[in-house]
Amino acid sequence: MKILFAHQSFPGQFSRLCTYLPKMGEYEIYFMCRETPERIDGVQQLFYEQPPSVTPNVHPYVEQFEKAVLMGQAAARTARQLKQSGWTPDLIIGHTSWGELMFLKTVYPQVPVLAYPEFFHKLEGADYRFDPEFSSPPEDAERVVAMNANGLVSWLAADWGLVPTEWQRNLFPEEMRSRMSVIHEGVLTDEIKPNPEQRMTVKSGRTYTTQDQVITFASRNLEPYRGFHTMMRAVPEILRRHPEAVVAFVGGDEVSYGTRHPSGKSWRQVMRAEVGALDPKRVWFTGPLPYEQHLALLQLSTAHVYLTYPFVLSWSMMEAMSAGCAVIGSRTGPVEEVIRDGENGLLVDFFDPKGIADAVTAVLSHPDRMAGMRQAARQTAIDGYDVRTKCLPQTVKLFEDLVAGRRPVG
Numbered sequence: 001m002k003i004l005f006a007h008q009s010f011p012g013q014f015s016r017l018c019t020y021l022p023k024m025g026e027y028e029i030y031f032m033c034r035e036t037p038e039r040i041d042g043v044q045q046l047f048y049e050q051p052p053s054v055t056p057n058v059h060p061y062v063e064q065f066e067k068a069v070l071m072g073q074a075a076a077r078t079a080r081q082l083k084q085s086g087w088t089p090d091l092i093i094g095h096t097s098w099g100e101l102m103f104l105k106t107v108y109p110q111v112p113v114l115a116y117p118e119f120f121h122k123l124e125g126a127d128y129r130f131d132p133e134f135s136s137p138p139e140d141a142e143r144v145v146a147m148n149a150n151g152l153v154s155w156l157a158a159d160w161g162l163v164p165t166e167w168q169r170n171l172f173p174e175e176m177r178s179r180m181s182v183i184h185e186g187v188l189t190d191e192i193k194p195n196p197e198q199r200m201t202v203k204s205g206r207t208y209t210t211q212d213q214v215i216t217f218a219s220r221n222l223e224p225y226r227g228f229h230t231m232m233r234a235v236p237e238i239l240r241r242h243p244e245a246v247v248a249f250v251g252g253d254e255v256s257y258g259t260r261h262p263s264g265k266s267w268r269q270v271m272r273a274e275v276g277a278l279d280p281k282r283v284w285f286t287g288p289l290p291y292e293q294h295l296a297l298l299q300l301s302t303a304h305v306y307l308t309y310p311f312v313l314s315w316s317m318m319e320a321m322s323a324g325c326a327v328i329g330s331r332t333g334p335v336e337e338v339i340r341d342g343e344n345g346l347l348v349d350f351f352d353p354k355g356i357a358d359a360v361t362a363v364l365s366h367p368d369r370m371a372g373m374r375q376a377a378r379q380t381a382i383d384g385y386d387v388r389t390k391c392l393p394q395t396v397k398l399f400e401d402l403v404a405g406r407r408p409v410g
Contacts, residue, residue: 001403002087004108005031006075006094006101010038010045013095013116013164016185016387017395018043030089032078032100048078061146068099068150076103083107090403093162096154105157112402115158117180119312120171121147125333127257127309131224131351134258160402162395165313167333181398181408185315186391187322189382191295194324194374198299204281208300213245213364216301216325218294218316222249222285223267225257226314227307227330227350232271234305234353238360239282245364248284248297257311298323303363307350308332321345322381324374328359344376 003021005011010033011018021027022042035047051070054063092113094101101115121144122128128144129136155161161180163169169180201207208214215238219226228251235247253266261270268285272278289297298304304325306317313334320327321344329335330350339345346362348355363370384390401408 001026001091001399002028002089003030003399004079004082004089004092004104004111005029006033006092006104007031008034008071008095008098008100010034010036011040011043013118013185014093015040016392017093020387020392030082030087032075046078046082048074050074061143064147065149065153068097068102068153071099072102072154075100076107079104079107091399094154096151096158099150099154101154101157103157112160112405113158114398114402115155115161117151117155117161117163117172117176119168120151120173120176121145122171125310126171127225127311130309133229134224160398160408162398165334165337167310167337168312181394183394183398184318184385184391186387187315187318187381187385189322189378189386190388192298192319192322192381194378195296195299198296200296200300202284208246210300210302212300213242213302214297214300215245215247215360216250216297216304216320217247217306218250218297218304218320219256219314220251220288221254221256222251223255223258225309225311226251227305227309228267229271230307230351230353231305231356232275234356234360235278235283236275237354237357239279241357241361242364245302245360246282246284248286250286250289250294250297252288257309295319295323298325301325302367303328303360305356305360306330306335307356308334309350310334313338318381318385321377322385324378326363326370326374327377328356328363338380342373344373344380346373 005014018040029043031043032046051074054066096115096117164184166182169182199209217231222228253268298320304320305328307330310333327345329339331347341347346359348359398408
């Protein structure tokens with residue numbers, strides 16, 4: 001099967017597919033993206049030129065759509081060159097947010113297109129105005145509605161959709177949900193697993209083991225969308241109650257979602273100023289970590305806190321469960337789809353620092369009782385989200401249905 005992927009950032013959400021499909025020996029893969037040094041064996045990359053800047057002084061609600069149109073044109077030009085070389089895919093797969101899918105049907109009108117729409121912006125029931133701490137003017141609702149333009153135009157160019165969770169699918173209008181499959185990208189449960197012998201030596205020279213009290217919190221960037229502000233407010237109480245505990249924050253100081261603080265400072269700087277002095281020997285800010293170190297920290301974790309707005313669920317939570325962590329998650333839609341309170345994790349109010357501290361205390365005070373919860377967390381990852389046994393076979397079946405002209409199972 002010949003597949004053409006399209007995503008501005010290689011490999012994006014298609015990392016698992018690009019890693020494993022070439023190893024199956026039945027796939028010829030091109031990936032269309034912006035130039036990058038990253039490579040995956042068996043995947044041929046096609047770099048499209050960076051689109052020009054948008055029209056000066058264009059309306060801010062239209063700016064992202066104009067960028068998407070320019071991106072779509074750049075992708076279409078690159079696809080035409082590929083077609084002229086004599087290569088035609090059996091299937092096209094791409095993300096809908098940045099425009100690459102918009103015009104590919106004009107190049108390959110007979111080729112089925114599988115879209116990855118990921119998120120539908122809504123005025124109720126998702127991230128918009130979820131956090132009352134950060135207000136927005138009434139007219140900001142117009143911006144939220146306009147943000148769907150890129151995805152909707154790309155969706156019209158697709159034959160089917162793929163999203164990783166039921167919660168995400170339920171955000172979309174019914175006419176879109178009826179043409180979507182729910183298949184997670186998957187977790188490498190054979191590699192991401194508990195390691196009772198894990199050890200880590202930190203800058204102070206002290207070596208930590210799984211017998212120590214290590215509370216972990218990980219996000220691509222430390223920001224309100226992932227509950228960093230709430231977790232920081234819980235830290236002083238956690239440290240007071242547990243004098244031997246340490247808290248490790250993994251993540252950068254940029255903004256992946258939402259906005260920067262009005263002061264221009266990072267959210268880490270803002271929250272450290274709010275909560276006051278924290279002992280650096282007990283509160284670690286590691287920045288982004290190489291994957292091997294990130295996994296080692298999860299294996300060392302006594303309690304792992306994962307908070308999120310009603311938004312896209314992070315891979316990090318699924319990996320923490322696969323590593324056998326005692327996960328304390330926010331009682332928000334995407335998390336509740338996976339974590340069953342008291343069974344394979346604990347659920348807390350996103351806005352409640354004391355509730356988070358109470359949950360951490362419950363985990364640290366009852367290690368024997370939590371052993372079953374840790375095992376259940378890992379089993380959830382294996383049974384429902386393992387790449388090799390669950391997600392990849394389901395995705396391959398979806399590909400085969402689309403290429404054969406069959407209607408996939410929603």
